[in-house]
Each structure stands twice: as structure tokens, then as C-alpha cells.
């Protein structure tokens with residue numbers, strides 16, 4: 613199977629590296645100094661689960677150069693999906709599968725605006741990893757895991773094939789009963805913590821210590837659930853409590869990747885997180901005042917980051 617990993621950052625570098633390390637045919641799309649380092653020395657992964665170094669089958673910035681892929685794994689940020697999907701379109705064959713692993717609720721929908729529905733799967737991942745320096749990925753926390761499936765949740769042969777492939781690469785993975793619910797459960801957590809984290813610029817323990825901010829975080833989550841329910845996602849109060857169990861168990865100093873992007877003045881997934889909730893709320897007649905507050909406060913900084921980024 614020809615695998616193409618597009619975007620060799622925190623998640624693409626870690627999971628792409630694991631697949632290449634299992635001897636699979638992995639081509640990588642990267643750019644800049646990172647690409648040069650991968651081409652020259654291979655991709656190095658320093659992981660709490662064991663370090664390794666791989667030479668991908670090919671590393672390039674040009675999708676036209678790679679072998680026609682059977683599976684494309686997207687390691688880009690969610691706002692990059694529309695442009696990357698357009699770039700990928702010419703190399704998507706009848707049977708190519710495209711698997712998004714991004715945070716955010718509408719990555720699948722964004723992909724099928726450009727690519728044929730039959731080529732697109734749905735997914736998400738858990739890991740804490742980032743580019744430490746060109747050519748090197750560092751995995752610092754979390755037992756890495758991929759959750760994925762068909763958009764209609766059927767247990768197709770191709771899904772089972774990917775399951776076997778991830779098993780072979782030693783990547784913990786699961787095919788849930790309802791992939792949309794899993795995407796929204798993760799989204800509920802990540803959207804709840806990232807916006808407030810970016811706005812307050814403190815780690816999760818500091819937010820927990822403030823009665824006011826903790827309440828604000830709960831209200832953010834309640835609005836996300838209301839929007840999800842309006843979109844027929846079977847989210848319940850049980851999921852709210854599950855997310856707050858995770859929030860309460862987060863170690864001191866923890867921040868989420870999107871929060872870190874906001875704090876570092878980089879382009880972030882703000883539009884795909886709180887911005888998405890605000891826009892969907894408006895469309896569906898669901899009030900989202902707290903998400904709107906977070907979104908509007910962060911938007912000027914986001915616009916400045918995009919101009920300079």
C-alpha cells in the first residue's frame with residue numbers, strides 16, 4: 613500500500629514516522645528547512661515510548677512527484693484542509709482513501725466540498741508532539757492513538773485494512789460505533805480548553821483555580837454541546853461530565869496545541885474552534901455568548917498572526 617502523509621509536523625511526523633518505521637511505503641510532504649533535513653538525514657522521532665529514525669520512501673514538497681497513494685493521512689492544520697484538498701485532487705484515484713486526523717468538528721465536511729465523498733474517511737488522534745527542530749519530532753506526552761472510520765460508520769473492508777496497517781506499525785487505533793460522536797467528544801474538550809487558554813494565557817491548573825474562569829469554561833462547553841445537539845450529534849450531559857473529569861485530571865502546566873499557537877502569536881485554529889461554534893450557532897438559532905466573547909477577543913490577534921505568518 614502506498615501511503616502519503618501530507619504535513620510532517622507534530623501529528624504527521626509522529627504517525628507518519630511510525631508507519632515508515634514499520635517498513636511501509638510512506639511518502640512525506642513537507643517544506644522548507646524541515647523538508648531539507650528529512651531529505652538529507654531522514655526523520656528523527658524522539659518519543660517517550662522509544663526513539664527512532666526513518667528514511668521515508670520519498671520526501672518532497674510537490675504532490676505531483678509522489679507515487680499515486682492508496683491512503684493519504686492529513687497532518688496539516690484544519691484551516692489548511694481546503695487548499696490541500698485542492699492540491700491533492702489530481703492524485704486521488706478511484707480507491708484512494710483520505711484520512712483527516714485534525715482537531716475540529718468539520719474536517720470531513722470541508723474535505724467533501726472538494727474531493728469525492730467515496731474517497732474521504734473521518735478520524736481524529738491523540739498525542740502531544742511537535743517539531744523540535746528541522747527533521748526532528750518530539751513526542752512528550754499522551755499514549756498516541758488514532759480513532760477513525762467510514763463517515764456512515766460501516767465496518768468496510770478498507771477500514772479493516774487500515775486497522776491492520778496501524779496495528780502493524782504499533783499505532784494504537786480504534787474504529788468506534790459513531791465516529792462523528794468521537795470527533796465531537798474530542799472537539800468538546802479541545803474547543804473548551806483552547807480558547808480560554810489562549811485568552812487567559814495560563815495553563816489548565818490556573819484556570820481551574822479561578823471560580824470565575826472555571827464557570828466560564830463550563831458555559832463554553834455547554835454551548836458547544838447545544839450546537840452539537842442542534843446538528844444531531846448525540847452529545848449529553850454525561851459527555852460534559854466526562855470532559856470535566858479530563859480537565860480536572862490534567863497535570864499542572866498543561867496547555868493544548870491550539871492554545872500554544874495562540875500564545876506564540878502563530879496562526880491558530882480559532883476559526884475552526886470557537887469561531888465555528890459561533891457561526892454554526894447563528895445558523896442553527898443556538899445562543900453562544902461565551903464562545904462569541906472568546907472568539908471576538910482573540911480575532912484581532914489571529915488576523916495579525918495571519919498577516920505576518
Ligand SMILES: NC(=O)C1=CN([C@@H]2O[C@H](COP(=O)(O)OP(=O)(O)OC[C@H]3O[C@@H](n4cnc5c(N)ncnc54)[C@H](OP(=O)(O)O)[C@@H]3O)[C@@H](O)[C@H]2O)C=CC1
Pocket residue numbers: 618619620621622623624641642643644646673687688689690692713714715716737738739740741742743869870881
Ligand atoms: N501536535 C499535537 O500534539 C496534536 C495536534 N492535533 C491536531 O493536529 C493537527 C495538526 O497539528 P500539528 O501536527 O500540531 O501541526 P504542525 O504545525 O506541527 O504540523 C503541520 C505541518 O504541516 C506542514 N504543512 C502545512 N501546509 C503545507 C504545505 N502546503 N506543504 C508542506 N507542508 C505543509 C507545516 O509546515 P509549516 O510549519 O512550514 O507550515 C507543518 O510542518 C491540528 O488540527 C491540531 O489541532 C491533534 C492532536 C495532538
Ligand SMILES: CC(C)(CO)C(=O)C(=O)O
Pocket residue numbers: 715737738739740754802867868869870
Ligand atoms: C489534548 C491533545 C494533546 C490530545 O491529543 C490535543 O489534541 C492537542 O493538544 O491538540
